[in-house]
Amino acid sequence: MSERDTLMCEDTQAPPKFTGRRDELRQLDRARHDSMTNGLRRLVVTGEAGIGRTALLREFAAAAHGSGCLALELRCREQHRCEPWALTDWVVRTLIDRLPEGDARGPALREAHEVFLVHRAARPAGDDTASKGPRIALFAAVREAVARLTGTAPLVLTVDDADQGDPTSLVFLRHLVKACSQLPVVLVAATRRGEPPYAPAELAELLRDARRLTLEGLSEQETAPLLRALLPVSPNPATVATAHRLTVGNPFMLLQLARWIRHTGTDATHPADLEAAVLPAVAELVTGRLDRIAPGTGELAKAVAVAVAGGDAGADPLLVAHLGGLALGDTLTASDLLVRMRFAADDNTLRLRHPIVRNALIGGMTLMARNAAHLAAATYLHERHAPVERIAGHLIASPVPLAGSWPTAVLLRAARSAKDAGDDATAARCLEHAVQVASGDELREAVPALADIRVRADRVRGLDAAVATLATTADPVTRDRLLGRIGCALYGSESTEDEDRVLESVGAAVVGTDVAGWPALHRLLSQLFDCPPVLTVHALDELVGRPLPDQPRGTEGLRATVTAVGALCLHLTGDDPEEAVRRARWALDRDIDELSPHPLALVHALSVLAENGHHDEAATRLRRHEGPPHAWGHPLHRALLLSVEARIALAGGALETARQQLDDCLAGLVRHGPGLGKPVRVIAAGLLAHVLISQGDNSRARTVLRRHRCMGDLPPGWCYRDALLARARLRAADGDLPGSAADLAELRDRNETAGVRTTSSAAWRMYGVGLLHQTGVVEEARRLAWQQLRFADSTGSPRERGRALRVLGSALGGSKGEGLLRESARLLETQPGEMDLAYALGDLGRLLTRRNRPDEAVVTLTEAVRLAGRCGAQPLVDGGRQQLAAADERAPQSLALRGVLALTARERQILIDAMRGLTNERIATLLRITRRTVELHLSSAYRKLGISGRRDFPEVFRNPGLWALLTDGAPIVRQGASSAA
Structure with missing residues (x-):
């Protein structure tokens, strides 16, 4: 029996049995x-x-x-x-x-x-x-x-x-x-x-x-028993599917593929291995048949194989004619033979029907002939402005790189395209070839981009390869970018031993350069959020010799990175925001590559600007650092910069935009590293919780805090301050004022332990003083309100001054408070965004109501509600509407609102103290009345509000705006009440 007579056998040991x-x-x-x-x-x-x-x-x-x-x-x-x-x-x-x-x-x-x-x-x-x-x-x-x-x-x-x-x-x-x-x-x-x-x-x-x-090829179901008979190990369904796709069910090709598997010892259970099969018998079958009919047609088939090996779904006949050295007419005539013999599909491009034929034909060529054909194809396509993916496919198919400027540009563009499409393998091959021929800015782009992809594919090997490249790199810019990639990879590491090993290797690679201190810098910044910022500043100063040079002198090793991080520490701890901003600006004025060595440098410098009210400047500088040639920025960089964008959006009142950016930021950070306790993630989660609370989505805010381990007992560190403040806001919204007060006290203790100024947090400057006032810590609220005003004046930011005047005016009340609130509104009207203005007008409207000027209050509150609605701040809208209902006697009033308005001054005062967690006995002592009197006043207040006792206090807080109405006109609680709470 001939070889082909055995192709359809199910059992090679017994007499042949036909299949299909x-x-x-x-x-x-x-x-x-x-x-x-x-x-x-x-x-x-x-x-x-x-x-x-x-x-x-x-x-x-x-x-x-x-x-x-x-x-x-x-x-x-x-x-x-x-x-x-x-x-x-x-x-x-x-x-x-x-x-x-x-x-x-x-x-x-x-x-x-x-x-x-x-x-x-x-x-x-x-x-x-x-x-x-x-x-x-x-x-x-x-x-x-x-x-x-x-x-x-x-x-x-x-x-x-x-x-x-x-x-x-x-x-x-x-x-x-x-x-x-x-x-x-x-x-x-x-x-x-x-x-x-x-x-x-x-x-x-x-x-x-x-x-x-x-006859057509065997079906996939018919292919399976044939392969089982031909292979020593029964193939899995994925292998059968791959073999069928490669051969289109051709029995002869399936037999040759099975022989290749047996001969090479390839594991038949791994379908990816079959893609590399080169079958000489298949090439001989194709070229032998073709050349017997029309001499030279076999070479044409090889030209088609080379063309499609460049990554094309089909080969351009013009390209095939060029590679085969034939006229177009002769090429089409010979191609017709390929189509009629079913080696090629019958369409406008030349597409080999059997992928395995392509491998067989190319594998039968000498290495030099193959390389020459691919490079000739790449040059031909480039001259005709073909898509970069087609050109790059031929460039990377040849191990011998093609010199010149255009191959590098093509490879980089194709690599970006492949990366955007999620095809890291193709992107890596393009970059590997680009590195061999690139120079200057193109090399500076290719080297770190390749490091990113290698680390993503295999973290350990990728890091080792990046460090090896670092040791041979003389260009400072490439070195800075590589250090940044290594730093990003290490920042997501959960293994201390692995990190120490890499840092030792990096230290050996950069010894004697101006970035020799990078391993020490990385170790220092790894503890940034666990260490008091003032200590970090001292360590940074020692690392570079002086915190900020008087005259910029171009690239100075790690100085820009150190200065950027030092600016944040100074913002957190110092009394001079202008100095922190000056340092941040100096770092941002340097070339971006000088901020590359550590992933936190750029985001910290931009955050200093945003946190000090310079949002427009931060946005402008952010745009500068997002475009080319830095399109290959590490995903961690992008995630971190999203947190800055969210701060800018929040300052402008774009709550929904800020929410989306913070969602994307957290998703990127989670993808970067498995640990949920990363400080930058905690900071972003706290900021997102504030945005969600401002939108009225308290349930999701709790979920975010819980997911990022910000509920319950928290580890040490000042990075939890925004999360703690958000937690305090949630508890206050639930009527748990004592719990809110406890979170605020913990926040104060953490700030004091770390030496961090309370007013250095933008979230605090928006919500903190009001929350202190709500929990009864009135004197501290006023003190911090004055401190916030001094901070705002030192920043020179109209928005920050307007925000601080609003906070202080609300805390002081009376005619002085009204003047401060009106000045706040005038300042905020000149600033982009409307949420801060909505807060200021809302506070002014409540104060006017309290001062018995309802007509002015209605006008002011109406505008506050309109602005809050445009920002999506639903709780602010609902509270403003309640205030409008209280100020306008003609407006319909709910039962709860009528109950609040019916309370006497004494009932209000006692009820507020009770809500803040004071016992009846403590209230009686503070007010110098009997406990029985306290109980009678509380019973009357409960009856008017429609509640049965203290356990129903959360019901009052679920009605937005009632707390503000309840406290309007009530006597100010003495500072001593806070300790009791």
Whole structure:
């Protein structure tokens, strides 16, 4: 049995058992049955090379023989052409042998054959005809023999490679089937699809009116048992699917793929390994068939393979013509042969149908020829302004880089595109080639970008590769960017041992350079949020010798990074915000690469500007650092910068924008590192909680704080200050004023321990003093309000001064407070954004209500509600509406609102003290009244509010604005109440 005869076997140990082709076999069998009543049936089986025509014919012949048929299997191969009558002789002898012994038809057939050969031999050379009489006698004898042999079952005549038959043989077969046309005869001829026949006229006569069966590749379900029989290990479904895709179910190619797996020892359970298979037998099948038909067409197929190996779905005929050295017309003509033979798809581009053919053809080329073809293709496509992905596909297919400026630019653009599409493998290959030929700014872009991708693919190996590159890099900019990438990777590390190992390697790589102190800087900043900022400032000063140079002098190692982080520490601890801003500006004025060595440097410098009210400047500088050539910025950089963008959006009253940016920021930080306790994540979570509370989504704010471990007992560190303040706001909204007071006290203690100024937090400057006032810590609230005003004046920011005047005016009340609130509103009207102005007008409206000026209060509160609504600050809207209802006697009032307005001054005072957590006995002592009096006043207040006791206090707080109404006009609680709370 030939090699191709075994392609359809299920079991290579036992006798071959056919697989698949059930539909074709049914059609052949139906023709066999029909021939018994209707005479001759002709069928043609065709298909691409290796599709299994021979195996199908043999299976049909074997099945027919098993059913009692006389099955003659003929092979019209090239060797028959040197003996044109060999086929005739073989058929006649076979028929004679099959006739029963003693049957007179046998000797008659032998005699007629001998006479025919004698007359044939007497004909002149080149005359393929025989005398009419002997030929008629021969085929009459053949007909008689066939009639004798087909009494109960038909004659099955299979002709393999009929298109390769010589004219004499085909003429003989035509006469044979014509003579037996009324007898039960089935002729099944196999032809090679798309290949021109050796004797086209004779073949056409033989197969006139024949039914055509075109074989396609095996289905995936049929591929599985074939591979199980051919492989030592049963393949999994993914491997079967990959093998089927690579071969399009071609049995010959599947057999060769299985042999490659066995020979190379490849694990058949890993489908990705099959993509690398190079099968010489497949290449020989394709090029051999093509070159036999049209010399040079095999080389054209290789040109197509090279073209599509560049990453194209199909090859441009112009490119193929260029690579093959042919005219376009000749290329299209030769390509037509590929299409007709089913090696290529029939569309406007040349696309090889079998991916494994591409590998086979390219693998059969020498390395140098392959490289030359790919580089020629890349150059050709570049000259014609093809998409960069196509050009880069050829550039990276050659291990030998193409020198020049344009290959680097193409590779970088293709790498960016692949990265944006999530294809890191292609991006890495583009960058690896770019690094070999790039220089200057292009090299500075490629090296850190490649480090990013390698670290993302394999953190340990990627870091080692980055450090190795660092050791050989002389360019300061490339070195700074590489250090930044290493710093980003280490910042997400959960392994101290791994971090120490890398830092030691980095130290050895940068020794003697102006960034030799980078490992020490990284270790210092890793503890930034756990250490008092004043100590960090001292350590930073020691690291660079002086905190800020008097005159900028270009690149100065780590000085810009140190200055940026030092500016934040100074903002947190110092009494001179102007100095912190000056340092931040100095760092931001440097080239961005000087801020690259640590991921926190840029974000800290920008945060100092934003936290000191310079939001427009921060936004402008942020835009400068987001564009090219820094489009390859690390994802951690982008996540951190989103937190700055959110601060700017929040200052402008764009709550929804700030929420989305903080959501994206936290998502990026979570993707960067597995630990949930990272300080920058805690800070972002606290800020997001404030935004959600301001939008009225308290439930989600709690979820955010809980997810980032900001509920319950907290670890040490000043990074929790915004989270603690948000937690205090949530508890106050739930009516838990004692719990809110406890969170504020913890916040104060943490700030004092770390030496951090309370007013250095923008969230505190918006909500802190009011929350202290609400929990009864009035004197401290006033003191911090004055401190906030001094801070605002030192920043020079109109927004911060307007915000501070609003806070102080609300705390003081009375005519002085009204003046401060009006000045606050005037200042904030000149600033972008409307939320701070809405707060100021709301506080002014409440104060006007308290001072019994309802008409002015209604106008002011109406504008406050309008502005708050535009910002999406729903609690501020609801509170303002409650205030409007209280100020306007004509407005409809809810039961709760009427109850609050019905309280006496004494009932208000006692109720507020109770809500702040004071016991009845403590209230009686402070007010110098009896405990029974306190109880009577509280009972009356409960009845007016529709509640039963202290446990229902949260119900009051769930109605936005009632707390403010409750406290309007109430006596100020003495500072001593705070300690009791």
